[in-house]
Amino acid sequence: MTSSEASTQSTAADPAVESHKSPKEEEFSPQQLYTSRVVLTTYPSQLGIDPIPLTWGAATPAERGPVVVSRQQDSFGKRNAIGAGGGSYCIYRALAVAIGALSPTHRPDFGLTEPTHIIGPFPAWSDPEKIVSMDPWGHATVEHYHEHLEKGIDVRPTIAITQAHMKLAEIDDAIAKGILHCDGDIITKGGELKVVKVASEPVWHLPGVAKRFGIGESTLRRALFEDTGGMYPELITRPDLKVFLPPIGGLTVYIFGDPAHISDPTKRLTMRVHDECNGSDVFGSDICTCKPYLIYSIEECAREAQNGGVGVVVYFRKEGRALGEVTKYLVYNARKRQEGGDTAANYFKRTEFVAGVKDMRFQALMPDILHWLGVSRIDRFISMSNMKYEAIVESGIEIIERVSIPEERMPADSKVEIEAKIADGYFTTGAMPTADTLEAVKGRNWDEIAH
Ligand SMILES: [Zn+2]
Numbered sequence: 001m002t003s004s005e006a007s008t009q010s011t012a013a014d015p016a017v018e019s020h021k022s023p024k025e026e027e028f029s030p031q032q033l034y035t036s037r038v039v040l041t042t043y044p045s046q047l048g049i050d051p052i053p054l055t056w057g058a059a060t061p062a063e064r065g066p067v068v069v070s071r072q073q074d075s076f077g078k079r080n081a082i083g084a085g086g087g088s089y090c091i092y093r094a095l096a097v098a099i100g101a102l103s104p105t106h107r108p109d110f111g112l113t114e115p116t117h118i119i120g121p122f123p124a125w126s127d128p129e130k131i132v133s134m135d136p137w138g139h140a141t142v143e144h145y146h147e148h149l150e151k152g153i154d155v156r157p158t159i160a161i162t163q164a165h166m167k168l169a170e171i172d173d174a175i176a177k178g179i180l181h182c183d184g185d186i187i188t189k190g191g192e193l194k195v196v197k198v199a200s201e202p203v204w205h206l207p208g209v210a211k212r213f214g215i216g217e218s219t220l221r222r223a224l225f226e227d228t229g230g231m232y233p234e235l236i237t238r239p240d241l242k243v244f245l246p247p248i249g250g251l252t253v254y255i256f257g258d259p260a261h262i263s264d265p266t267k268r269l270t271m272r273v274h275d276e277c278n279g280s281d282v283f284g285s286d287i288c289t290c291k292p293y294l295i296y297s298i299e300e301c302a303r304e305a306q307n308g309g310v311g312v313v314v315y316f317r318k319e320g321r322a323l324g325e326v327t328k329y330l331v332y333n334a335r336k337r338q339e340g341g342d343t344a345a346n347y348f349k350r351t352e353f354v355a356g357v358k359d360m361r362f363q364a365l366m367p368d369i370l371h372w373l374g375v376s377r378i379d380r381f382i383s384m385s386n387m388k389y390e391a392i393v394e395s396g397i398e399i400i401e402r403v404s405i406p407e408e409r410m411p412a413d414s415k416v417e418i419e420a421k422i423a424d425g426y427f428t429t430g431a432m433p434t435a436d437t438l439e440a441v442k443g444r445n446w447d448e449i450a451h
Contacts, residue, residue, distance in 0.1 A: 033097070033104065041233035044240040051080040052153070054243060056205045057128025061137040061144035064126075067203055069245050070154035072105060078153060082234045083245035085156045087201040090247055107154065110142045115161035117196050117259050124371035130395070132208025133365040134158065134200050136372055158201040158245075165192040166254075170295045171302075179299060186257060186305040193302055198253040200369065204244045212364045249276075249317025251369060256298075256312070257305025263374025268309030271375070272297030272382040273392075275318040275361055278325065286411035287332065287443065289418060293405050297382040300403070304380065314369055322360040323351070330354050335416075335443070342443035344433065347420030363387045367395035384418075384426040402427045416443040 042049050051068075058064035069081040084090035096102035125136035137144060138158035145155045165188065174180040175191050182189050210217040221235040224244070234241060261267035274281075274297070277290035284291060294313070301311020320328030334350045335342040348358040363385075370378075370392065377398040381389065384404045393399055404427060410418060419441040422428045433441070 041237045043237055048077045050077055051241065052078045052148070054080040056132075056208065056242060057126055059126045061140060064137060066141060066145040066148050066153070066155040067135050067138075067158070067243055067245075068148075068153055068155055069243075070156070072154045074152035075154040080241060081203070081243035081245055082232050082238060082241050084247065085158070085201070085245060087245075087250050088247050108156065110149075110157070113157075113160070114142065115139050116163045117161055119161065119198070119259055120263075120372070120374060122263060122371070122374040124374070127371075128205070129208055129211065130371045131368045132205045132212055133202055133368045134372060135203040138200065138203060139198075158203050160199050161196065162199075163194070163196045166195050166298075167192050168295070168298070171298065174299055180302060181306075183306050186302055193256060193298070196255040196259050198255070199250065200253070200372075201250040202246050202248055204246055206242050206244055209365065213362070249319075251317065252315045253369065253373065254298075254301075254313040254315065255310065256301040257310035259310070259373075261310035262312060263376070265376060268304055268307070268379040269375065269377065270297075270300050270304035270309065270311045270380040270382065271314070271370075271378045272301070272312075273314045273316070273366060273370075273388050275316045275321065278319060279328075287413050287417070289405055289410055289414045292409040292411065293382070296405055296409055300380065300382055309379070312373065312375075314366075316361075316366065318361045321351075321358070322362070323355045327351075327355050336445070340439075341445060342416050343439055344416045344419035344423065344441040345435070345438035347416055348424060359387070361387070363391035367392050367397060370397055371395065384421065384428060386425040386427060389427065404428055413444045415441050 052065050054065040054067065055063060065080065067081050068075050068079050069083055069085050070076075070079065084093075086093055093102065097104045119139075121136070124130035135158050139161055141155050141157045142149065145153075148155050171180065171187075171193060172191050175182060175187070180187060182191055185194070187193055206220060207217050210220040213220075218239075221239075224246070225232060225235040228247070231247075232244070235244065255262065262269060272293070274290070274294055277288060279285035280288050280290035281294055297313055298311075301313060304311045319325055331351050331354050334354065335346070338346060338350065340346075351358045366388065375397055377400065378392070379400045380403050381392070381399045381401065382403045382405075383389065384402075389399060389402060407430075418426075419433045419438060422430075423433050423438055
């Protein structure tokens with residue numbers, strides 16, 4: 001790679017593209033989009049490559065520096081991160097540009113988008129090892145990096161904070177049954193839950209992520225390069241760039257009660273960390289306990305907030321234990337078809353046959369969001385997961401009480417999952433299942449499933 005190729009890229013192509021007109025004003029022809037040579041990768045010593053300093057874990061946002069991942073003209077040489085913004089949605093953005101619906105030089109207008117609530121800063125924000133998988137200043141880019149924005153550097157928020165009301169049939173039911181009451185504040189008289197929401201996209205500090213998993217940074221970089229089809233050559237060619245924005249889903253935080261209470265040790269905190277299960281969470285599939293757990297935790301969070309504390313549900317986009325729904329359904333089929341039927345004894349084995357591992361959620365990065373929120377103690381942790389529990393406790397956060405889902409809320413067909421998980425180390429206040437129990441706990445046969 002020569003320096004001229006890099007500078008060719010940075011003096012982009014189409015004069016129409018450079019005019020900064022909105023897509024409505026300007027038609028973009030896909031043929032005119034990219035007339036310069038492709039810059040497959042960059043190198044640290046290349047002419048025109050001069051990344052904005054980025055010191056992960058620095059004390060202030062100014063010392064830390066903005067995360068710049070854009071390949072736009074004004075930002076290309078100053079990029080200090082690998083990957084692309086938007087998590088997995090970067091691909092849709094590429095599609096929008098390719099079909100001419102979006103100008104590749106479109107600059108967001110961030111007017112009026114500032115957070116509705118102030119969160120932090122907390123000491124963990126300037127600890128390079130406490131938070132390694134999100135940008136602690138990701139919600140405050142406009143506030144702290146407006147000078148960069150004014151110079152044309154394409155800095156984008158990776159966190160947004162808003163507020164809303166939630167209306168759920170299950171919460172209406174709980175109110176009707178007297179399990180919850182409308183206090184006119186946390187739950188409105190109309191039965192709506194007031195919530196503060198935080199969305200966060202992943203921003204990985206590669207040395208920190210590698211250290212969290214006890215592996216070398218170069219091993220991590222090579223694996224990310226190889227297993228994304230060689231998608232990000234800079235993982236290999238730019239060891240000087242330590243930050244990577246991976247094309248994966250992020251997380252959402254739902255806060256019930258005053259967000260300021262989360263970091264206040266005099267206030268009680270109820271929390272659930274939930275990993276996405278679209279089939280159950282949204283569509284009510286009854287083969288697992290995901291939705292009942294989610295609803296139960298929302299109820300418990302609302303109750304904690306009504307009692308003067310605060311409740312937090314963190315929702316991670318890690319569908320099917322981060323194996324994805326296709327793998328999940330393949331496993332469902334194998335579980336139901338195997339000899340002897342769907343037993344707790346074979347629950348994890350069937351997943352391992354298909355995926356090679358039983359779980360790819362790797363909870364080691366999960367506590368980052370808790371440290372970002374300023375959590376130092378969780379009074380009630382609504383989860384049976386030993387992996388989540390250990391990851392949180394090992395990160396220095398105290399968990400006072402572990403709360404499992406009440407027996408009567410478990411769907412019948414989910415017993416297979418629950419018993420298998422308990423035998424595998426999940427938390428329970430009940431009896432440990434024996435080998436005989438695991439054989440005996442059976443899911444529904446396929447001929448019992450209504451079509
Ligand atoms: Zn589920």
